[in-house]
Amino acid sequence: MxxxxxxxxxxxxxxxxxxxxxxxxxxxxxxxxxxxxxxxxxxxxxxxxxxxxxxxxxxxxxxxxxxxxxxxxxxxxxxxxxxxxxxxxxxxxxxxxxxxxxxxxxxxxxxxxxxxxxxxxxxxxxxxxxxxxxxxxxxxxxxxxxxxxxxxxxxxxxxxxxxxxxxxxxxxxxxxxxxxxxxxxxxxxxxxxxxxxxxxxxxxxxxxxxxxxxxKEKKQNTYAEFQSVFMKNSIQPEKINDEIEAFLKINKLDLAAVDTVILGINGDNRYDHYYKNPQEKLFKNTTQLAYKHLIGDFDTASGYAVYLAANILKSGEIPEILKLNKLECSVPKTILIYNQYLGRDHSLILLSAV
Amino acid sequence: MNKAVAITGMGIISAIGNDTGENYRSLILGKHGISSPEILKTIHRDLPVGEIKISNETLAQDLNLPKNHSFTRAALLGAFAVSEAITQSKLKIDGGTGFISGTSVGGMDATETYFKEFTEGKAENSRFIRAQHPGFTTEIIAEHFGITGFVSTISTACSSGANAIMLGARMIKAGKLKRVIVGGTDCLTKFTLNGFNSLMILSDEHCKPFDENRNGLNLGEGAAYLVLEAEEELNVKPVLGRISGYGNANDAFHQTASSENGEGAFLAMQKAMKTAGISSEKIDYINAHGTATKNNDSAEAKALKRIFFKNSPDFSSTKAFTGHTLAAAGALEAVYSLLSIQHQEVFANLNFSDPMDSSGFIPVTQLKAKPIDHVLSNSFGFGGNCTSLIFSKNGE
Known part of the structure; x- marks a missing residue:
C-alpha cells in the first residue's frame, strides 16, 4: 500500500x-x-x-x-x-x-x-x-x-x-x-x-x-497531494499523447479527471509543437495554463509550475495571466504538469487537491 | 525481504586498463597507472595523475563516431565502458532500460577549451556549450546506445558513481525499471587538477593511502558501469554478483573536509549493513575510499574503528593504482569489488609502509587469496556526501 x-x-x-x-x-x-x-x-x-x-x-x-x-x-x-x-x-x-x-x-x-x-x-x-x-x-x-x-x-x-x-x-x-x-x-x-x-x-x-x-501527514495548511512523476529522455512528438495516457492509466485516472494542465511552452517555435498535440487533442476541453512568460525557462523552472499548481489547488483560484484558453474550471481538483526542453528530458507531474 | 539486485554486466576503462580483464591483471600484478600528464595539456607536469593514454581521436574512432560529434572526453570514456558492460550482459535495450550516470564536472574539458571562444562570441564550436552541464554527457551516451527511457545524472562530487549505483538498485527493487546501466565517468581536466591543487591536497609523488606519511591524492580519470537487472528478466543469465546493501548519509561538517570522527562515513556504512541485513563480521573485504589525503584517511579509519572496533576486516584502497577518479571512483571500485568476489582475492593497497599513529590500522599490502562473500565499498565527497555499497556473492 x-x-x-x-x-x-x-x-x-x-x-x-x-x-x-x-x-x-x-x-x-x-x-x-x-x-x-x-x-x-x-x-x-x-x-x-x-x-x-x-x-x-x-x-x-x-x-x-x-x-x-x-x-x-x-x-x-x-x-x-x-x-x-x-x-x-x-x-x-x-x-x-x-x-x-x-x-x-x-x-x-x-x-x-x-x-x-x-x-x-x-x-x-x-x-x-x-x-x-x-x-x-x-x-x-x-x-x-x-x-x-x-x-x-x-x-x-x-x-x-x-x-x-x-x-x-x-x-x-x-x-x-x-x-x-x-x-x-x-x-x-x-x-x-x-x-x-x-x-x-x-x-x-x-x-x-x-x-x-x-x-506523509496531511495538515490544516497542506497545499496539495503529490501524486506522481514520470520522466522520459526522448519522445517522438506524435507519441506524446500516448505517453500521457499511459501515465494517467498507471495512476488510475481518466483523462476527464484532469481538469487543469500546466504546460512548459517557452516560445521556441522549434519545440513548442510538443505541446500542440496534447493541447489540441487530449486537453481540448481542459483549462490550459503556461508560466514561462513570467519567469523565463531554466532547467528547474518546473519548480515554479509545481508551486503554481499547489497554490491553485489550495486556493481554488487560477490567476488570469496563466490562462492559455477560455475554458473555466470552477474548482481545480487535479493538475497535470508537462515540460520538456529542446525536445528532450520530458516530464509529467500529477498533483491533486486534498 | 527484497532479494539483492543482480549484476549481469560490467565495463571499465581506467589508467590500469581498457577493459575488465586488463584492470584485473594490473590489480593482481600490482601494476599502477600513475604517470605525468601527457594528454591533458597543463603546466602542472610535475603532478602525477592516473591518465588513460588514449587520445580523444582514437576513442572516437573506436566508437565509430562521425567527425562532427559532440562527445566530450567524459562521454567518450563513458561510452567505451558502457559498451563493454552491454556486451557482457547481452543487454536488451528497450523502453524499460534506464541509464543513470554519475559525473562531477561533466564536459568541463570542452568548456575549458572553448570558454574564451564563446566569450568572444565565436559560435563555431557552439555544440559544446551545453556540454558543460553533466546531463549533456549522460544524454549523449544514452543516445549512442539508443536508450530513450529513464535517463538521469547524479552529481554528488566523489560519491556520484556510488549514488548512481544505489539509485539504480533501488529503482529495480521498486519495480520502476527492468534493466538499468549505472556507474560514472570523469576525465582529467585543468579545472579539477587546478582546483585540487589550489586546495593543496595533491601529492607530488605517488599517493600513499592510509600511510602515516601520506601527503595527498593523485587525480585520475576513468569510467565504469554495471548492468543491473530485475529477477524476472534474468532467465539463465550468469549473475556476476549482487548489490545487497547501500547507505547514504551527510557528514554535515564542512563543504570539503571530513569530520574528525568520520560521522558521515560511519552512518553510511551502518545504513548499508542495515539494508543488506548483515552484521559487520560478515564483511570480508573493504574497498576503502582511501584518497591518501591527511583528512580523508584518518576520518575514514576512525569511522571504520567505530563500526568494526579493533577487528577491522581486510581493507585496501585501490586509488594508488588508478588515482582518484572523482565521480567515477565509486563505479570503478564497484567493478574491483566484484572482481574481488569473482576471484576470491583482496587487492593490494600500494605504497604503504607506516601505519597511521591515530588508528594503527594496516591495509592489505600484498594480493591475498581468501573466501569473500561480502565486500563493502566506500565513496565520500565534497558537500559531506557519503555513500557505502555492499556487493555480495551470488547465492549468499
Whole structure:
C-alpha cells in the first residue's frame, strides 16, 4: 500500500513576486536574461556566511528554510536537490581565473563552491542534517528526478515522515550568455509577457529556487497531494499523447479527471509543437495554463509550475495571466504538469487537491 | 525481504586498463597507472595523475563516431565502458532500460577549451556549450546506445558513481525499471587538477593511502558501469554478483573536509549493513575510499574503528593504482569489488609502509587469496556526501 504524500511547505524564489494568487500585475522584463527577485537573505543566513555565497546557494538555503518553516519540520529525513547547471557563478569565476592566470596562483574558494552538490551540502550543513542527501543534474528533469527519489524514499522506509525536495538554478554573467550563441535564447530582446505570442527560435531565461517540504501527514495548511512523476529522455512528438495516457492509466485516472494542465511552452517555435498535440487533442476541453512568460525557462523552472499548481489547488483560484484558453474550471481538483526542453528530458507531474 | 539486485554486466576503462580483464591483471600484478600528464595539456607536469593514454581521436574512432560529434572526453570514456558492460550482459535495450550516470564536472574539458571562444562570441564550436552541464554527457551516451527511457545524472562530487549505483538498485527493487546501466565517468581536466591543487591536497609523488606519511591524492580519470537487472528478466543469465546493501548519509561538517570522527562515513556504512541485513563480521573485504589525503584517511579509519572496533576486516584502497577518479571512483571500485568476489582475492593497497599513529590500522599490502562473500565499498565527497555499497556473492 503506497502512502499518500502531501506538500506542506513551499519556498519559492523567482523573477516574480510571491503570493501569485493575489497578484494584480506581473513583473515585466525587457531582456532575454533576467535575475530573480531576492528576498531579504539576512533573515535566513548569517551575514558572515552570506558574503561568500553565490546566488544559487543563497536561493537554495533560503527557499529550503521557508519550506521547512511552513511545514514545521526541523530536520527532514532526506534532502534531495535538483539543479540542471549547478553553481555556475563559482565555476565561471574559477575557470576564468585559471585561464587568465595560466593555471597559476589560484585560490580554492570558488572551486570548493563550484560542485553541483554544494547547494544540497550547504543546506545539510546549515540545518545540521546528517540524513540521506543527493543531487540530481539532468537538464530539465533534475527536479523531477529528485521528486521521484523522494517518492521512493517514502515507499521504501515506513519510518520516513518528511523529505525536502527542491530545484535551483542561477544565472551567471558569461555562461548564461553563451546560450545566445547556440540558439537557446531568442536572437532579439523581447518583453517576457509577449513570450507566448512569439514565432521565433529560442526562449528567455532567468533563475530561481523552489523547495518543497513533503510529508506523509496531511495538515490544516497542506497545499496539495503529490501524486506522481514520470520522466522520459526522448519522445517522438506524435507519441506524446500516448505517453500521457499511459501515465494517467498507471495512476488510475481518466483523462476527464484532469481538469487543469500546466504546460512548459517557452516560445521556441522549434519545440513548442510538443505541446500542440496534447493541447489540441487530449486537453481540448481542459483549462490550459503556461508560466514561462513570467519567469523565463531554466532547467528547474518546473519548480515554479509545481508551486503554481499547489497554490491553485489550495486556493481554488487560477490567476488570469496563466490562462492559455477560455475554458473555466470552477474548482481545480487535479493538475497535470508537462515540460520538456529542446525536445528532450520530458516530464509529467500529477498533483491533486486534498 | 527484497532479494539483492543482480549484476549481469560490467565495463571499465581506467589508467590500469581498457577493459575488465586488463584492470584485473594490473590489480593482481600490482601494476599502477600513475604517470605525468601527457594528454591533458597543463603546466602542472610535475603532478602525477592516473591518465588513460588514449587520445580523444582514437576513442572516437573506436566508437565509430562521425567527425562532427559532440562527445566530450567524459562521454567518450563513458561510452567505451558502457559498451563493454552491454556486451557482457547481452543487454536488451528497450523502453524499460534506464541509464543513470554519475559525473562531477561533466564536459568541463570542452568548456575549458572553448570558454574564451564563446566569450568572444565565436559560435563555431557552439555544440559544446551545453556540454558543460553533466546531463549533456549522460544524454549523449544514452543516445549512442539508443536508450530513450529513464535517463538521469547524479552529481554528488566523489560519491556520484556510488549514488548512481544505489539509485539504480533501488529503482529495480521498486519495480520502476527492468534493466538499468549505472556507474560514472570523469576525465582529467585543468579545472579539477587546478582546483585540487589550489586546495593543496595533491601529492607530488605517488599517493600513499592510509600511510602515516601520506601527503595527498593523485587525480585520475576513468569510467565504469554495471548492468543491473530485475529477477524476472534474468532467465539463465550468469549473475556476476549482487548489490545487497547501500547507505547514504551527510557528514554535515564542512563543504570539503571530513569530520574528525568520520560521522558521515560511519552512518553510511551502518545504513548499508542495515539494508543488506548483515552484521559487520560478515564483511570480508573493504574497498576503502582511501584518497591518501591527511583528512580523508584518518576520518575514514576512525569511522571504520567505530563500526568494526579493533577487528577491522581486510581493507585496501585501490586509488594508488588508478588515482582518484572523482565521480567515477565509486563505479570503478564497484567493478574491483566484484572482481574481488569473482576471484576470491583482496587487492593490494600500494605504497604503504607506516601505519597511521591515530588508528594503527594496516591495509592489505600484498594480493591475498581468501573466501569473500561480502565486500563493502566506500565513496565520500565534497558537500559531506557519503555513500557505502555492499556487493555480495551470488547465492549468499
Amino acid at each position: 503506497e502512502n499518500k504524500i502531501y506538500i506542506n511547505g513551499i519556498g519559492s524564489i523567482s523573477a516574480q513576486p510571491g503570493d501569485v494568487i493575489s497578484w494584480e500585475a506581473a513583473r515585466l522584463y525587457h531582456e532575454n536574461i533576467f535575475p530573480a527577485i531576492s528576498p531579504n537573505y539576512k533573515e535566513f543566513i548569517k551575514p558572515m556566511a552570506l558574503r561568500r555565497m553565490s546566488q544559487a546557494i543563497k536561493m537554495g538555503i533560503t527557499s529550503a528554510k521557508i519550506a521547512l518553516n511552513e511545514a514545521e519540520i526541523e530536520i527532514p529525513e532526506a534532502i534531495i536537490t535538483g539543479t540542471g547547471e549547478g553553481c555556475k557563478q563559482d565555476t565561471e569565476k574559477f575557470l576564468e581565473n585559471l585561464l587568465d592566470q595560466d593555471e597559476k596562483l589560484l585560490t580554492p574558494t570558488s572551486f570548493i563552491q563550484s560542485t553541483h552538490n554544494t547547494i544540497g551540502g550547504q543546506i545539510a550543513l546549515n540545518l545540521g542534517c546528517k540524513n540521506y542527501n543527493v543531487t540530481y543534474t539532468q537538464n530539465s528533469v533534475s527536479l523531477e528526478t529528485a521528486f521521484l527519489d523522494a517518492q521512493m524514499q517514502f515507499s521504501e522506509n515506513p519510518e520516513i515522515n518528511s523529505v525536502l525536495v527542491g530545484g535551483v538554478d542561477e544565472i551567471s554573467e558569461k555562461i548564461t550568455s553563451f546560450r545566445k550563441l547556440d540558439g537557446q535564447l531568442k536572437p532579439d530582446p523581447i518583453k517576457n509577457t509577449d513570450l507566448l505570442k512569439e514565432d521565433s527560435t529560442g526562449t528567455i531565461t532567468s533563475e530561481g529556487a523552489h523547495f518543497f517540504a513533503l510529508s
